[in-house]
Amino acid sequence: MRSMINAKQLTHEFFRRDEEGNVEGISVALDHVDLDVEPGQFIAILGHNGSGKSTLAKHINALLTPSEGTLIVDGKDVSDPANTLDIRETAGMVFQNPDNQIIATVVEEDVGFGPENLGVPTDEIWQRVEAALRGVGMWEYRSHSPNRLSGGQKQRVAIAGVMAMEPKCIILDEPTAMLDPDGRAEVIRVAHELNEKKGITVILITHYMEEVVGADYVYVMEKGHIIMDGTPTEIFSRVDELIAHRLTVPQITLLAHKLKMAGMDIPDGILTREELIRVLCRLS
Amino acid sequence: MSIILDHVTYTYSVGTAYEVRALDDVSLKLDDGEFIGIIGHTGSGKSTLIQHFNGLLKATSGAIYYNGQDIYDRDFDLKGLRTQVGMVFQYPEHQLFETTVFEDVKYGPKNQGLTDKEATNRAFDALSAVNFPDEYFDQSPFELSGGQKRRAAIAGVLAMEPAVLVLDEPTAGLDPKGQRDLLTLIKRMHKETNRTIILVSHSMEDVAEYVDRIIVMDEGRVFLDGTPEEVFSHVKELEERGLAVPQVTYLMEELRARGIPVEGHATTLESAKEEILRLFN
Amino acid sequence: MFREITLGQYYPADSILHRLDPRVKLFGTLIYIIVLFVASEPISFGVITAALICIIVISKVPFSYMTKGLSGIVMLLVIAGVFNLFLTPGIPIFKLGPLTISDIGLKNAAIMVIRMVYLIVGTSLMTLTTTPNQLTDGLERSMRPMSKIGLPVHEIAMMMSIALRFIPILVEETDKIMKAQMARGADFETGGIIKRAKAMVPILVPLFVSAFRRASDLAMAMEARCYHGGEGRTKMKPLTYTAADRVAYLIILLFLAGIVALSILL
Numbered sequence: 063m064r065s066m067i068n069a070k071q072l073t074h075e076f077f078r079r080d081e082e083g084n085v086e087g088i089s090v091a092l093d094h095v096d097l098d099v100e101p102g103q104f105i106a107i108l109g110h111n112g113s114g115k116s117t118l119a120k121h122i123n124a125l126l127t128p129s130e131g132t133l134i135v136d137g138k139d140v141s142d143p144a145n146t147l148d149i150r151e152t153a154g155m156v157f158q159n160p161d162n163q164i165i166a167t168v169v170e171e172d173v174g175f176g177p178e179n180l181g182v183p184t185d186e187i188w189q190r191v192e193a194a195l196r197g198v199g200m201w202e203y204r205s206h207s208p209n210r211l212s213g214g215q216k217q218r219v220a221i222a223g224v225m226a227m228e229p230k231c232i233i234l235d236e237p238t239a240m241l242d243p244d245g246r247a248e249v250i251r252v253a254h255e256l257n258e259k260k261g262i263t264v265i266l267i268t269h270y271m272e273e274v275v276g277a278d279y280v281y282v283m284e285k286g287h288i289i290m291d292g293t294p295t296e297i298f299s300r301v302d303e304l305i306a307h308r309l310t311v312p313q314i315t316l317l318a319h320k321l322k323m324a325g326m327d328i329p330d331g332i333l334t335r336e337e338l339i340r341v342l343c344r345l346s
Numbered sequence: 347m348s349i350i351l352d353h354v355t356y357t358y359s360v361g362t363a364y365e366v367r368a369l370d371d372v373s374l375k376l377d378d379g380e381f382i383g384i385i386g387h388t389g390s391g392k393s394t395l396i397q398h399f400n401g402l403l404k405a406t407s408g409a410i411y412y413n414g415q416d417i418y419d420r421d422f423d424l425k426g427l428r429t430q431v432g433m434v435f436q437y438p439e440h441q442l443f444e445t446t447v448f449e450d451v452k453y454g455p456k457n458q459g460l461t462d463k464e465a466t467n468r469a470f471d472a473l474s475a476v477n478f479p480d481e482y483f484d485q486s487p488f489e490l491s492g493g494q495k496r497r498a499a500i501a502g503v504l505a506m507e508p509a510v511l512v513l514d515e516p517t518a519g520l521d522p523k524g525q526r527d528l529l530t531l532i533k534r535m536h537k538e539t540n541r542t543i544i545l546v547s548h549s550m551e552d553v554a555e556y557v558d559r560i561i562v563m564d565e566g567r568v569f570l571d572g573t574p575e576e577v578f579s580h581v582k583e584l585e586e587r588g589l590a591v592p593q594v595t596y597l598m599e600e601l602r603a604r605g606i607p608v609e610g611h612a613t614t615l616e617s618a619k620e621e622i623l624r625l626f627n
Numbered sequence: 628m629f630r631e632i633t634l635g636q637y638y639p640a641d642s643i644l645h646r647l648d649p650r651v652k653l654f655g656t657l658i659y660i661i662v663l664f665v666a667s668e669p670i671s672f673g674v675i676t677a678a679l680i681c682i683i684v685i686s687k688v689p690f691s692y693m694t695k696g697l698s699g700i701v702m703l704l705v706i707a708g709v710f711n712l713f714l715t716p717g718i719p720i721f722k723l724g725p726l727t728i729s730d731i732g733l734k735n736a737a738i739m740v741i742r743m744v745y746l747i748v749g750t751s752l753m754t755l756t757t758t759p760n761q762l763t764d765g766l767e768r769s770m771r772p773m774s775k776i777g778l779p780v781h782e783i784a785m786m787m788s789i790a791l792r793f794i795p796i797l798v799e800e801t802d803k804i805m806k807a808q809m810a811r812g813a814d815f816e817t818g819g820i821i822k823r824a825k826a827m828v829p830i831l832v833p834l835f836v837s838a839f840r841r842a843s844d845l846a847m848a849m850e851a852r853c854y855h856g857g858e859g860r861t862k863m864k865p866l867t868y869t870a871a872d873r874v875a876y877l878i879i880l881l882f883l884a885g886i887v888a889l890s891i892l893l
Contacts, residue, residue, distance in 0.1 A: 110521045111492055123851050147853050155851040162841045163848035167637065167759045167792045174863035176852040187863045205639050209795050212388065223852060239519050242388045242548050243590070269521040310522040313551055313593040313615060320619050326626060335597050343604055345626060402806050425812060433810035440800075441807040443832035453829065457812030488836065502811060 064137055066231050066263045067099040067122055067153075071131035074117055074286075091117040093286035094131065101230065104257045104264045106274035106294075108309065109283035115267045118283070119235045122265065123155040136230060151180060153231040154224030158239050160216035161208075169211075169219050170195065170204040176227040187226075194225040197260070198252050214245025218252055225256070231263035232256065238270065246270070271298075272312050275333050282309070299330035314338055349376040349399055349431070349510065354408035356394055368394040369405070370566035376510075376544070381536045383553035383574075384546045386563035387588065392546050395563060396512050399544070400431035429458050432508030436515050438499035442487035447478070447498045450487050454506040465505075472505035473498070476531060493524035510542040511535075517552070529556055554578065554592045554613040562589065574613040594618035636795075637758050642687040644756045648872045649765025655879045656753045662886045663742055663749070668893045671886055672741060678882060679749060688755050693748055700747065704740055711736035759791035761864065768866050781857030789845070797838060804833050 074092040077085045091114045099105050109115040120126040121133050124146045136152045138145040154176070157163045166172035170191050177187045195201040198218040208216055217237050224232055234253060238246040250273050256262045266273065274280050280297045282290035284307060290297055297304070301319040304311050311319070318332035318341075327345065332338050356369040368391050376382060376399075386392045397403040398410060401417050401424045410417045412427055435441070444450035448469055455465035473483065476497040482490060487498055500516070513532065517525035533556050536543045547553050553560055553574070560577040562570040564587050570577045578584070578591045581599055585591075594612055598621065602608040606625060612618035639645075644652075666672055683690060715736075717729030754762065767784035774780040805815070808829045815826050 110523055125847060125851060147855065150851060150853045155848075157844065157848055157851075159841075159844055161796055162844035165789065165792065165845070165849060165852075167788070168639075171758070171760050171863060175849075175854075178860050178863055179853040179855065181859045181861050184861060184863065184865055187861065191863070207637070207639070208792075227852065244387065244588070271522070308523040308526075310526065314597065317594060317597070317615055317618055317622075320615070321622060324619070324623055326623075335593060335600065338597060339600050339604070342601060342606070342622070342626075346606055397806070400810060402809060425814065428810055429812050433807075435803065435807045435810070438807065440837060441804055441811075441829070441833050443829045443836075453813075454811040457814070506812065 064101075065098050065134070066101045066103070066136055067097065067265070068134045069095055069097040069118075069121075069131065070133075071096065072118070072121065072128050072133050073130035074114075074121065074126060075129045090286050092121075092128075095286070095288055097281065097288065099231075099263060099265065101263055102257070102261045103278045104254065104276070105266065106277035106280045107265065107267045107283060108269065108271065108274055108280060110269065110308070112285075113283040114286040115283045116235055117286075119155065119233050119265065119267050122153050122231075122233050124149045125155070147180075151227050152229055153233060154227055154229040155233045155235060156217065156220050156224055156237050158236040160213050160220060160240065163220050164208045164216060164223075167207055168204075169200065169206050169208060172208065172219060173222045173226050176223055180227060190226040190228065191222075194222040195219075197225055197256065198222045212245060213241040214248035217241065217245065217249045221249070221252060221256070225262075229262070231265065233265045233267070235267045236269065237266075238268065238273065246273070250276075271304075271310055271315075275312070282307070294333060295331040297331075298333055301330075348378060348411075348413065350374070350411040351398065352409045352411070354398060354405045354410060356398065356403060357406045358394075360406065368566055369398070371408075372566075372568055374561070374568060374571070376542065378509075378542055379540045380542050381533075381556070381558045382542075382544045383557035383560045384544060384563060385548070385550065385553055385560060385589070386569075390563040391566040392563050393514060394566075396433065396514060396544065396546060399510070399512055400428045400433050402428070402433070429454070429506040430508055431510045431512060432503040432506055434500050434503050434511070434513045434516060436518055438503070438516075439487075439492070439495035442495065442499055442502075445486060446484045447473070447487050447490070448483045450498065451501045451505050454502055458506060468505040468507065469501070472501040475504055475535060476501045493520055493527070496520065496524070496528065508541070510544065512544040512546075514546045515548065516545070517547070517549075525552075532556070550578075550590050551592045554595075555615075564589075575611045578613045579611040636754070638688045638692060638755045640687040640756075642685055642756065643871065644682065644686045644752070646871065647756075647875055648866055648868055649757050649761040650769055650866060651868075651872045651875045651879075652753045652757055653762075653765050653769060655875065656750055658879050658883050659749050660746065662883060663745055665890055666886055667738065668890065670893065671889050672738075674882075674885060674889065675745065679745060682752060683748075686752055686756050688752070693751060693755070697744065697747060700743075704743055707743065708736045708740045711739045759788050763788040763791075764862070764864065764866060785857075793838075793841065796841075797834065800837055801830065801834055804830050 072092055072095045073090065075088050075090050078087045078089055080086045095118065107115045107118065117126065121128060121140060122135055124140050127141050133140040135149050138149055140149060164172050165175050173191045173194055174187050177190050182190065192201065195204055198221050200215065200218050200222060203211065203215065208219060211219065221232070237249050241249065253264050253266060254276055257264045266277065268274065275294050277294055280292060280294055281288050282297065289307065290300065290303065298311060298315045301311055301315065312333065314335050315332055318328050318338050322328040328341055332341070351372055351374045354369055354372045355367065358366045358368055372395065384392050384395065394403060398405060404418065415422060417424065417427055442450050444453065451469040451472055452465040455468040460468065478494065478497050478501060482494065487495060490498065516532070517528055520528065529552060532543060532545065535541065545557060558573065560572065560574055561568060562577060569587065570580060578595045581591050581595065592613055594615055598608045598612045598618055608621060608625065610621065612621050662675065666675060712728055712732050713726050715729055715732035717731030719727045720730050720733065721728040763784040767780055770780050813826060813829060815823065
């Protein structure tokens with residue numbers, strides 16, 4: 063099967079400039095990253111601010127192009143400017159700040175913005191807008207002003223705006239960083255639904271460990287490198303390593319780990335409350 | 347030293363179609379040196395509540411006393427109150443404006459009428475208190491990383507040496523490392539200076555881990571008020587209002603439901619660990 | 628305090644007026660403004676009043692919502708009214724010390740106030756019933772001939788609609804920044820002009836920084852959604868005239884003819 067996203071030795075360098083605009087130095091945001099995502103997967107990329115995860119996301123949407131190495135999105139090379147629009151149609155992107163990505167003053171008009179840019183005929187735009195808004199559960203709000211929506215609702219509108227372009231893949235770049243817990247849960251739920259029901263490939267970039275629990279595969283980034291990768295269970299089995307990299311572990315995983323260190327017979331990589339309860343009930 | 351709210355009600359846009367009662371008959375006493383967490387949904391009235399503490403919003407009805415003085419008295423010094431009750435808003439780095447971090451931190455003390463020398467001392471102390479690296483003192487605040495900007499902004503409020511520090515979701519938008527560093531810093535600050543600290547937060551785990559007293563707001567009212575153990579023992583009532591309790595509290599409740607003789611209400615990781623070890627060894 | 632401004636903000640409702648083509652509404656508003664300044668006789672104002680009431684009723688926008696926007700300019704109205712009332716020469720009908728009210732003064736003041744109120748209510752009806760996007764679409768289409776002489780019509784329209792989207796956000800942000808600086812002891816109310824102007828710096832700098840950040844975020848979000856200028860773009864809500872629009876044009880022209888006839892005949 064053809065990869066949805068394939069990065070080989072992907073490198074991105076930024077020039078640091080002084081006040082006169084002369085190059086002072088070069089910082090490496092992505093350092094020879096290899097990554098492969100199959101169609102239909104739900105991938106999570108974890109890391110601190112400045113770890114390079116957002117830079118990676120912007121490459122997948124052709125907002126940035128590699129300094130070195132290659133990135134192929136659904137068979138198309140990101141470095142070739144002729145592919146730019148195709149790639150953006152294939153791999154849509156949702157950003158962190160809900161306010162700064164909604165263009166129109168009415169929800170439905172915003173969702174229609176992408177299809178309009180693609181030159182989709184009017185009748186089909188309406189079908190797409192309806193399908194996209196229903197897909198994220200925001201159809202009843204179609205004629206509302208985005209200003210009166212909650213953060214979670216705004217992000218769902220932003221996701222619908224991408225879905226209306228009928229992409230194969232959605233990249234969510236820290237979509238929950240500015241939301242309250244309710245809003246965070248809403249957005250993550252919608253992302254999983256799109257992945258399961260519509261087979262959309264999802265790349266979720268986040269720094270909340272709790273949000274990666276349901277992913278198929280997790281990459282952990284630091285200083286432009288991928289430092290860990292595996293299934294969530296594999297990743298969360300390596301509690302000491304995660305703590306050493308100053309990443310937080312879900313409270314339940316951490317508790318299970320501490321109990322194990324205190325001598326109890328508890329397996330590694332406990333992700334949910336139910337798992338830990340099952341283990342503890344068996345022990346008693 | 348205390349803040350007392352006596353039957354405070356606040357209504358937005360009185361007399362219009364958008365009239366909203368954001369606070370509904372709130373009575374509270376906040377004592378000197380307390381470390382208080384305020385939790386609740388978006389729209390529960392938390393932000394409206396804290397803006398009453400320093401007089402930025404004026405109650406539609408009810409009274410507020412700061413150290414026994416009615417803050418709505420005509421000769422009460424409201425501007426002075428704002429420097430006594432320091433308020434760090436959400437995303438405080440959005441208020442940075444000076445050419446250097448140091449000058450920005452001096453803004454508050456200068457508004458208090460201090461001399462340049464005094465303001466400089468205050469700024470220096472405040473920046474040290476938030477562990478802000480000295481080599482960035484003369485940097486433009488706009489060139490800092492997210493976590494450093496936040497620290498600089500908090501120092502800007504600390505420099506006024508307020509007796510009470512109110513922080514509205516101080517960790518919002520920071521990465522986990524930045525969040526933990528900041529909460530640890532706030533906790534340490536509370537211990538060392540014994541200043542009253544009021545922390546508005548969405549994270550039940552954080553609140554349980556750090557504060558001594560929790561106030562739960564719901565639909566403009568004080569719904570629960572007590573120690574973390576007391577508040578999080580109301581699992582059902584909190585759930586009904588769509589509020590969660592810390593994950594470990596859920597865990598212990600569920601273990602109890604399955605017939606394991608769990609005692610008390612664990613709200614922190616450590617207390618849960620101790621209790622499980624006690625039960626299983 | 629800024630949030631109370633409703634003048635001209637879109638009010639969602641389902642009315643005939645909401646569904647009319649924005650070009651019709653633009654044209655209608657233009658005619659309405661002309662008519663307001665042509666009319667001078669009570670009977671003409673009677674016709675205009677009747678028309679305005681009809682449109683307000685059809686619009687399904689609550690009347691209180693419209694008048695709330697007016698409260699901001701009451702002072703201006705009072706001043707304009709008073710000047711006209713006392714400073715227009717004519718036959719005195721009332722005297723109070725050095726102040727004289729003449730018959731023409733009274734009439735001028737009344738016409739002045741009515742014109743201003745009607746102008747604001749009438750034009751705000753257009754923005755109340757037309758989304759900013761429709762409005763800019765309407766302008767874009769009406770101005771399309773201008774693009775032949777090199778005017779970037781699409782870009783101007785896009786800029787306008789984005790500005791309209793962000794005005795409420797920036798207003799709210801100004802409010803937040805002001806409160807935050809007040810919490811740091813800032814004082815915006817006392818002192819002379821220079822002191823007050825200086826006090827604005829801590830508000831304006833963060834506001835500009837934020838506006839630039841939003842602009843760059845938005846540009847990236849637009850690019851990510853395949854925006855590449857007006858070329859090859861289709862419309863979700865293309866402007867096509869319906870029977871209702873044609874009828875509306877007819878009514879507008881009849882209205883114009885009626886008022887012109889009245890002012891010639893009387």
